[in-house]
Amino acid sequence: MAEIQLVDAHCHLDELERRGMPAEEAIAAASAAGVVQMVTSGDSPAENRRARELAEEHEGVFFTPGWHPSNGRAPSPAERRELRDLLDHPRSVALGEVGLDYHPRAQGPIWDPGEQRSLLRSMLELAAEAAKPVVIHQRDAGRDLLEVLDASPRVPTMLHCFSGGAEFAQDAVSRQLYCSFAGNLTFGSAAQLRAAVSVVPPGLLLLETDSPFLAPQPLRGRTCHPALVRLTASWLAAHLGVGLEAVAEWTSSTARALFQLPPP
Numbered sequence: 001m002a003e004i005q006l007v008d009a010h011c012h013l014d015e016l017e018r019r020g021m022p023a024e025e026a027i028a029a030a031s032a033a034g035v036v037q038m039v040t041s042g043d044s045p046a047e048n049r050r051a052r053e054l055a056e057e058h059e060g061v062f063f064t065p066g067w068h069p070s071n072g073r074a075p076s077p078a079e080r081r082e083l084r085d086l087l088d089h090p091r092s093v094a095l096g097e098v099g100l101d102y103h104p105r106a107q108g109p110i111w112d113p114g115e116q117r118s119l120l121r122s123m124l125e126l127a128a129e130a131a132k133p134v135v136i137h138q139r140d141a142g143r144d145l146l147e148v149l150d151a152s153p154r155v156p157t158m159l160h161c162f163s164g165g166a167e168f169a170q171d172a173v174s175r176q177l178y179c180s181f182a183g184n185l186t187f188g189s190a191a192q193l194r195a196a197v198s199v200v201p202p203g204l205l206l207l208e209t210d211s212p213f214l215a216p217q218p219l220r221g222r223t224c225h226p227a228l229v230r231l232t233a234s235w236l237a238a239h240l241g242v243g244l245e246a247v248a249e250w251t252s253s254t255a256r257a258l259f260q261l262p263p264p
Contacts, residue, residue, distance in 0.1 A: 006033070007035070007036070010180055010182075011038055013054050014040065014054065015047075040064075041096060048082070055091035063093070069116050095126060124153055136160060142163070160180050162196060165196055169195075177204065181193065181206070181207055182213075183220075188217075203257075207233055209229050211226055212225065
């Protein structure tokens with residue numbers, strides 16, 4: 001089954017481990033499905049360190065240290081220095097995930113949007129200083145995100161787990177933002193995402209699992225892992241009326257260009 005080569009542009013191997021799936025098992029399953037490289041992302045200091053360890057231990061794994069808006073605060077000076085140091089690691093391929101999240105939370109009010117925007121501007125400056133791309137988390141904050149990006153240093157930017165419709169996708173494409181789609185693209189209720197993915201050109205299109213979240217159909221609701229990016233790629237190929245090989249080539253070459261990944 002591994003006649004094609006895919007890249008999972010965004011996953012959380014450490015979270016898979018916490019849910020009972022060892023990284024070695026996930027990586028072996030991915031390899032069997034033709035997923036030859038994956039980028040595991042950190043959201044906080046402990047997760048960033050584990051992401052680094054996993055990238056050091058496994059040839060096809062790379063990592064992105066980040067600071068998720070769900071942390072509800074900016075990093076301390078020491079935490080920011082650690083982020084900067086991790087960006088210089090040879091297996092580190094971007095800063096992220098960072099971004100804006102205005103979605104209501106059951107556990108309490110959202111973090112102040114103004115402070116979120118201020119931190120994102122600071123993170124974009126950090127990425128520019130390190131000459132690294134940035135991986136963006138965006139939820140219910142599309143307009144503000146574009147405003148911050150337009151006023152900040154330009155770095156290659158990936159919108160992870162793309163959220164929005166065709167209009168937002170057009171805005172992203174006009175800014176040369178990379179758009180990465182996860183397994184929710186395959187959901188029956190995802191009409192907006194289907195419209196969005198149809199306007200993203202191959203050179204800006206990526207696929208991810210966001211493991212362990214958002215397993216694609218027909219496995220919706222189960223634990224997602226990097227091998228399942230193949231299901232999303234197969235769905236997208238059918239949606240676009242092209243072969244799976246074409247989708248694999250487009251999305252993998254785009255991921256390698258964005259993250260400067262070596263040949264697998």
